Amino acid sequence: MAISADKIWFDGELIPFADAKVHVLTHTLHYGLGAFEGIRCYKRADGRPAIFRLKEHIRRLFDSCHICLMEIPFSQEEIERACIETVKANGFGDCYLRPVVFLGDGEMGLGARTNKVRVSVIAWEWGTYLGEEGLQNGIRAKVSSFARNHVNTMMAKGKINGHYVNSILAKREVMLQGYQEAIMLDTEGYVSEASGENIFLIRDGEIITTPIGGSILGGITRDTIVQLAKDRDLNVKEMRFTRDMLYVADEVFVVGTAAEVTPIREIDNRTIGDGTPGPLTKDLQKAYFDHVRGSATTHAEWLTFVD
Known part of the structure; x- marks a missing residue:
């Protein structure tokens, strides 16, 4: 469009x-x-x-x-x-x-x-980046052959124009194979982030995301989800993890301003959980939309009214 x-x-x-x-x-x-x-x-x-x-x-x-x-x-x-x-x-x-x-x-x-x-x-005016169907039912993702930039080759904490060539290559690669999003590893083989979103996994009720000190961009939606999880007394752990931890996770989702909170139902042809958005993913997604589009005022400091 x-x-x-x-x-x-x-x-x-x-x-x-x-x-x-x-x-x-x-x-x-x-x-x-x-x-x-x-x-x-x-x-x-x-x-x-x-x-x-x-x-x-x-x-x-x-x-x-x-x-x-x-x-x-x-x-x-x-x-x-x-x-x-x-x-x-x-x-x-x-x-x-x-x-x-x-x-x-x-x-x-x-x-x-x-x-x-x-x-x-x-x-x-722009709808959700990964599609309304993906927002509701989850998307298919694939680990890209392109690694995320090393922290000493590109400045990971800058949202810098030229950095996105790395993401474009990864995104196009997996889309040509029928997937909606690319998952990128760092140069040591650990999960970094998606091509344009931060990533979370859930296993046995524990929420895990990649640490801010690594190769990821410090996402503002990521920070929002971490805060909303803590508001619900959920355990959030920042740690490095491998791609096979994604395969055996109960739930996986990605977050970003464009993608909002999008579940992942399949990675590298492995079904995640039962193949549908999990309960914690749906709860955090609902909380997010309550704060941005609904009537929640718990974090009024996040809102700048236009009128």
């Missing part, structure tokens, strides 16, 4: 969607140095749209740029306001937001230092 909207925020002002253009010599287009975020706004049960965990997303955007030695020419508060203004200008309720920071045209070559740092915020 083609992306459409009325307005895009670009370098400090709202402009018509069709006018948001860059030169073909834009540095980031050639070399991949840039940072972005994926954020969702939901229309809640009372009809009011609220952006979910906006402050945390924008902080991570600034962290990513700091890692890349890119100085954003706006404050965090200004980018937060830009996100709110973009949603309002387009009249959206439910929508996806993509703030992106990139180097414009000017110098070429890897050492270019004088190119202008440019910033845009785009919003569009």
Whole structure:
């Protein structure tokens, strides 16, 4: 589905969607140095749209740029306001937001230092990333032959444009074989994350996820699920684990802003549990949607209302 909207925020002002253009010599287009975020706004049960965990997303955007030695020419508060203004200008309720920071045209070559740092915020209406059917009934996943980047070759804690070539290769590889998502191992053979989501397994009531100090991106949805699990007095353990631990898990699910909370029913042709979303997965999925789209106010600090 083609992306459409009325307005895009670009370098400090709202402009018509069709006018948001860059030169073909834009540095980031050639070399991949840039940072972005994926954020969702939901229309809640009372009809009011609220952006979910906006402050945390924008902080991570600034962290990513700091890692890349890119100085954003706006404050965090200004980018937060830009996100709110973009949603309002387009009249959206439910929508996806993509703030992106990139180097414009000017110098070429890897050492270019004088190119202008440019910033845009785009919003569009986008359903769940892995599909509504997958959200309800689970998806099929496959371990990719492409390993997740080592922590000393790429900066894992930055949501950096060029890093996603690694994810694209993994995603395309498994989709060509009939799967919906790729699971990626780190360079030592332990499970890292999916191509665009963090991963959780459940075994005998214990929830296990990969540690934040490894090769994973520190997901904001991951943090949300960990907090919601703790709110329910569920035991959450961060530890390294192998692919065969996924095979014998009772439940497996992936989380991310785009994918939300999506169960996995099969990995590498092995059925997970009984092949349907498990009870803890469904409970955490329900809790998540109660907080983003329902009427839950337990974590009111996660919500930034647009109106």
